[in-house]
Amino acid sequence: MEASDEARNGGWQAWAPFWMCGPSLEGATVGVVGFGRIGQEVAKRILPFGVKQLLYHGRTEKKEGKQMGAKKVPFDDLLQQSDFVIVTCALTPETTNLFNDSAFKKMKKTRGFH
Structure with a gap:
């Protein structure tokens, strides 16, 4: 609806294929909670988008994380530093209840949560 309203009100005036797509991963800090098989596969797929820093939180430090340049951090640090969680x-x-009111208050106001 937001894009439709903006186009009707003259906000879309030129070719801009990524207009209204949201913030970019390029230059962002991304935090992955749970760095098992699925978390590692997600990380592999987002790195080519120019992620500046990849953080993860899990039970153990993973050699796969080191190989892709990811850093294991405490949960609260991940929440506070990440542009995307x-x-x-x-x-x-x-x-x-890991992601409760307290957890969301620690996150950046502009963060993406997926």
Whole structure:
């Protein structure tokens, strides 16, 4: 709706294929919560987009993380530093309510949450 309204009100005046697509991954800090098989595959796929820094939070440090230049950090640091937070961990009793009001308050106001 936002794009439609903007186009009707003259906001779209020239060819801009990525207009209204949101912020870019280029130059961004991306945090991945859960760096198992799925988290690692997600990380591999976003790195070519020019990510400045890749952070992850998981139970153990992963050699695969080092190989791709990722850094294991505490959960709160990941929340505070990331421009994008991507959740790939399994839903378990341990991760239930991991992203509560307190967690969202630690994140940047402009962050993307996926």
